[in-house]
Amino acid sequence: MTNTPTPTAESLRDKILHHVTYSMGKDAKHASIYDWRMALSLALRDRVVEPWFAATRKTWDQGRKRVYYLSMEFLSGRMLEDAAINLGLRATCRSAIEGLGLDWYEVIENEPDAALGNGGLGRLAACYMESMASLGCPGYGYGIRYEHGLFKQRFEGGQQVETPEDWLKQRHPWEFERPESAYEIGFKGYVETVDGKPHWVPGETVLAEAYDMPVIGWQGKWANTLRLWSAKPTEMFDLARFNHGDYAAAAEPEALARTLSRVLYPDDTTYAGKELRLKQEYFLTAAALQDILRRHLAADLSLEALPKHVAIQMNDTHPAIAGPELIRLLSDVHGMEFEHAIETAVQCLGYTNHTLLPEALEHWATYLMGTVLPRHMQIIEKIDSWHRRNHPNRPHFVGIVKHQEVRMGELAFITSHKVNGVSALHTELIKKNLFPELNKLHPGRIINQTNGITPRRWLRMANPALSHLIIDTIGEGWEGDLDRLRELEPHIEDSAFLDKFMAAKRTNKEHLAAWIAQSEGITLNPDAIFDIQVKRLHEYKRQLMNILQTISEWHEMRENPQADYQPRVKIFGGKAAPGYYAAKQIIRLIKDVAEVINNDPLIGDRLKIVYPANYNVSMAERLIPAADLSEQISTAGKEASGTGNMKFALNGALTIGTLDGANVEIREQVGAENFFLFGLTADEVMERRRDPEHARHAILESPVLQDVLQMIAEGRFSPDEPERYHDLVHNMWNSDYFLVASDFESYRSSQKEVDVAFGDRASWAKMAALNTARMGFFSSDRAIAGYMRDIWDTTSAL
Ligand code: 8GP
Numbered sequence: 158m159t160n161t162p163t164p165t166a167e168s169l170r171d172k173i174l175h176h177v178t179y180s181m182g183k184d185a186k187h188a189s190i191y192d193w194r195m196a197l198s199l200a201l202r203d204r205v206v207e208p209w210f211a212a213t214r215k216t217w218d219q220g221r222k223r224v225y226y227l228s229m230e231f232l233s234g235r236m237l238e239d240a241a242i243n244l245g246l247r248a249t250c251r252s253a254i255e256g257l258g259l260d261w262y263e264v265i266e267n268e269p270d271a272a273l274g275n276g277g278l279g280r281l282a283a284c285y286m287e288s289m290a291s292l293g294c295p296g297y298g299y300g301i302r303y304e305h306g307l308f309k310q311r312f313e314g315g316q317q318v319e320t321p322e323d324w325l326k327q328r329h330p331w332e333f334e335r336p337e338s339a340y341e342i343g344f345k346g347y348v349e350t351v352d353g354k355p356h357w358v359p360g361e362t363v364l365a366e367a368y369d370m371p372v373i374g375w376q377g378k379w380a381n382t383l384r385l386w387s388a389k390p391t392e393m394f395d396l397a398r399f400n401h402g403d404y405a406a407a408a409e410p411e412a413l414a415r416t417l418s419r420v421l422y423p424d425d426t427t428y429a430g431k432e433l434r435l436k437q438e439y440f441l442t443a444a445a446l447q448d449i450l451r452r453h454l455a456a457d458l459s460l461e462a463l464p465k466h467v468a469i470q471m472n473d474t475h476p477a478i479a480g481p482e483l484i485r486l487l488s489d490v491h492g493m494e495f496e497h498a499i500e501t502a503v504q505c506l507g508y509t510n511h512t513l514l515p516e517a518l519e520h521w522a523t524y525l526m527g528t529v530l531p532r533h534m535q536i537i538e539k540i541d542s543w544h545r546r547n548h549p550n551r552p553h554f555v556g557i558v559k560h561q562e563v564r565m566g567e568l569a570f571i572t573s574h575k576v577n578g579v580s581a582l583h584t585e586l587i588k589k590n591l592f593p594e595l596n597k598l599h600p601g602r603i604i605n606q607t608n609g610i611t612p613r614r615w616l617r618m619a620n621p622a623l624s625h626l627i628i629d630t631i632g633e634g635w636e637g638d639l640d641r642l643r644e645l646e647p648h649i650e651d652s653a654f655l656d657k658f659m660a661a662k663r664t665n666k667e668h669l670a671a672w673i674a675q676s677e678g679i680t681l682n683p684d685a686i687f688d689i690q691v692k693r694l695h696e697y698k699r700q701l702m703n704i705l706q707t708i709s710e711w712h713e714m715r716e717n718p719q720a721d722y723q724p725r726v727k728i729f730g731g732k733a734a735p736g737y738y739a740a741k742q743i744i745r746l747i748k749d750v751a752e753v754i755n756n757d758p759l760i761g762d763r764l765k766i767v768y769p770a771n772y773n774v775s776m777a778e779r780l781i782p783a784a785d786l787s788e789q790i791s792t793a794g795k796e797a798s799g800t801g802n803m804k805f806a807l808n809g810a811l812t813i814g815t816l817d818g819a820n821v822e823i824r825e826q827v828g829a830e831n832f833f834l835f836g837l838t839a840d841e842v843m844e845r846r847r848d849p850e851h852a853r854h855a856i857l858e859s860p861v862l863q864d865v866l867q868m869i870a871e872g873r874f875s876p877d878e879p880e881r882y883h884d885l886v887h888n889m890w891n892s893d894y895f896l897v898a899s900d901f902e903s904y905r906s907s908q909k910e911v912d913v914a915f916g917d918r919a920s921w922a923k924m925a926a927l928n929t930a931r932m933g934f935f936s937s938d939r940a941i942a943g944y945m946r947d948i949w950d951t952t953s954a955l
Pocket residue numbers: 275276277278279281424425426427473511512517579608796797798799800818
């Protein structure tokens with residue numbers, strides 16, 4: 158698509174020098190690493206612009222349908238190396254940088270992560286943007302340009318401390334500011350009737366200004382746009398007040414408006430019900446919809462034809478106000494008949510659900526909705542009556558507004574033509590438990606699209622050692638057609654191949670060990686099992702069960718020091734929501750246990766625990782390729798899908814896991830014999846909870862768990878404050894909602910199987926390599942192809 162010749166290292170070096178001089182305004186002699194990183198990014202960005210324009214032209218020339226992905230979160234991580242990979246220029250960039258006498262890693266690691274997301278849902282949005290570009294699916298991502306992304310995590314005395322993240326302190330080389338693309342967004346006010354029609358008069362307005370980032374697909378064949386909105390005041394500044402010397406008051410309107418895009422809400426899977434959050438959600442959605450309609454109308458297309466040209470995907474319910482807003486724009490602003498506006502909106506919209514946890518389901522008090530968005534509250538009620546009229550036989554409680562609350566899940570469901578879950582199991586649970594009545598009224602509306610991950614970032618970029626082996630073995634091209642990894646299978650019987658597979662893993666483990674030695678001051682044995690659990694801290698993810706099992710292992714080693722143990726390194730990573738006390742206590746416990754075990758002379762390097770601070774996308778890129786064992790141990794029925802589980806298995810880690818989320822499908826793909834399964838199933842979990850004494854019973858049946866809990870309760874890991882974990886232990890005995898006790902023994906014996914299996918390196922190597930070879934299904938290209946076919950009704954423009 159691009160006419161520019163492929164650069165050589167020399168020509169690229171000249172471009173970098175050009176940008177250091179003219180974009181950064183620095184003499185090469187005095188340029189800092191930051192300047193060089195910026196100059197390289199700008200040189201690469203220059204290469205993206207042409208395919209980006211070409212893709213936009215083609216979309217319009219061919220009258221292509223456009224997909225709009227609305228998400229409050231995009232957890233993109235670093236962009237430089239990813240762009241280099243997709244342009245096929247990583248090696249060229251590296252030699253250009255080294256030709257300038259610079260260290261490649263120092264340059265790429267200078268880039269801050271774009272952490273505009275909390276976890277799974279945000280990272281999925283980033284993978285999906287990359288796959289849409291790779292598949293040539295014309296589309297836009299719409300999000301918020303938060304000034305501060307997810308907080309930075311530090312540990313003080315073993316406790317999590319949060320500090321603000323400030324990725325925009327430096328210039329962001331990948332974005333283009335579009336001051337001309339700005340929309341007024343209203344809040345509050347009242348609804349009046351003008352010429353017999355409702356008319357909303359907002360009481361407050363802010364401007365949403367666009368910042369565009371190109372998203373380049375694999376091999377640079379297509380590029381889409383990620384458009385992030387930044388809030389600006391409609392009037393900059395109150396000059397009259399300024400002239401009266403009231404400087405603080407003069408700046409007030411600006412400060413207030415900017416609050417809207419100031420920070421990402423740091424809660425993962427919890428719902429807070431704060432007015433600012435509702436405003437952020439509307440801010441994103443309203444700006445996106447105005448932009449979508451403007452573009453559509455500018456192409457001389459009728460609003461009747463909107464569903465033919467536009468598909469809008471809502472990433473969870475956060476942008477679910479899109480239904481009422483689109484109906485408002487079509488009917489109040491553009492004069493479409495109300496019911497027809499609803500039907501048009503429904504044909505355009507799709508809704509992806511990412512969690513079943515009751516505490517995560519959004520619902521807004523009607524008084525708040527009515528105050529912040531008075532016209533939308535009316536429209537929501539009209540949608541409800543329309544739906545009731547169309548389904549007179551529905552049970553009385555089915556609807557959007559209930560107990561003076563607007564339930565955003567029901568709203569998103571009713572205003573979408575397709576609702577999807579993110580793994581086979583999760584989709585069944587949505588049908589059965591979350592929307593059983595709506596599912597009966599709308600059979601076929603709920604479908605499954607199992608999540609996926611981009612193999613470009615999560616294998617090609619993050620794991621050069623394994624990628625090179627794969628290329629040497631089956632050639633190039635698997636990055637864009639991940640099912641081709643199956644061609645590795647015949648090599649599984651070849652011991653030379655397996656040796657190389659394990660050598661690649663060993664290289665990654667050594668790199669990780671070197672980084673941990675330097676950052677944490679802990680020496681790791683690269684021959685140990687690298688057993689990793691990285692994800693947000695949540696009780697349902699059961700990091701607690703992992704550390705309890707670790708304590709039991711340690712205790713056993715001390716009791717029986719002569720026995721033969723596989724050395725292990727337990728690595729944890731992840732952030733707890735700032736207000737989530739129980740999760741923070743689990744972090745503290747892990748840290749306290751690490752302190753004791755890592756300094757136990759009887760144990761040496763047979764067991765180590767590390768918990769590096771501030772887990773983020775770039776740390777994941779370091780850890781995952783070095784893992785032998787992937788911990789996916791959530792209470793069955795709670796993890797919608799997981800995507801970390803896919804990244805690990807693709808990189809040749811074996812999974813120890815429950816039958817939850819996508820684990821089920823991963824196990825089917827890689828083979829039950831290459832997966833360490835344990836624990837209750839989702840149905841058994843429901844059953845077990847009926848026993849109010851389940852925790853006590855399970856603990857009484859496990860003397861090992863009793864000992865472990867006793868040690869914690871006695872302050873063995875918190876001698877300075879022996880009662881520190883009394884609440885936690887009390888909760889284990891008396892409530893244990895996530896069934897840690899019930900699954901403990903099964904988990905522990907599965908871990909014993911891991912030890913045995915790891916003892917036979919040749920057979921372990923086979924299992925690990927089979928995991929890589931059989932993970933093709935989990936490419937986000939497959940997932941996006943599914944969305945295009947089943948939800949968006951569109952095809953590739955390539
Ligand atoms: C996550 C799910 O917990 C995870 O299982 C899934 O893989 C991922 O979404 C992508 O589908 N859910 C969230 O991240 C989530 O619900 N976050 C919102 C509350 C912010």
